Amino acid sequence: MPKILILNGPNLNLLGTREPKIYGHETLSDIEKKCGQRGKEIGTSIDFRQSNSEGEIVDWIQNAAGTTDGIIINPAAYTHTSIAILDALKQVGCPIIELHLSNIFSREPFRHHSYVSSIANGVICGFGAHGYLLALDAISRLVSEKEEC
Ligand code: CA2
Numbered sequence: 001m002p003k004i005l006i007l008n009g010p011n012l013n014l015l016g017t018r019e020p021k022i023y024g025h026e027t028l029s030d031i032e033k034k035c036g037q038r039g040k041e042i043g044t045s046i047d048f049r050q051s052n053s054e055g056e057i058v059d060w061i062q063n064a065a066g067t068t069d070g071i072i073i074n075p076a077a078y079t080h081t082s083i084a085i086l087d088a089l090k091q092v093g094c095p096i097i098e099l100h101l102s103n104i105f106s107r108e109p110f111r112h113h114s115y116v117s118s119i120a121n122g123v124i125c126g127f128g129a130h131g132y133l134l135a136l137d138a139i140s141r142l143v144s145e146k147e148e149c
Pocket of ligand 1: 010015016018019100101
């Protein structure tokens, strides 16, 4: 069964408690449950994590090499700042989807640049919590295409 790692960056543990107009009403735990359900439906195992620490996210990405079939990452604010996360993702060797709840391109200019987009297979943004399910469907397809190679 393919293993999918879903990584969430800083402050996403606050989802559902503040800024619902931008990020919606669902908590990260609600989203984790939905991802688990969709994972069962599409036959993938889901490892869902959140950290406020850049270094911990880098460690998780490094440890994914050779053990994980696909990564979905919402790097949150590190999207716009982290060369360390970019470098870790570059060496991991499995399909990667970058994900954002909000449409970063309709927000402040400093959110328009992402370090991660250049190495992601695809980017999903602006669909709120539903984006996680879209990303799961997309990565599952990428993983099965890779197996066929
Ligand atoms: O839209 C997204 O998913 C973001 O990755 C969220 C980040 C933001 O820095 C990115 O530009 C876009 C922020 C996550 C903070 O989440 C909060 C949730 C509730 C209350 C406060 C922050």
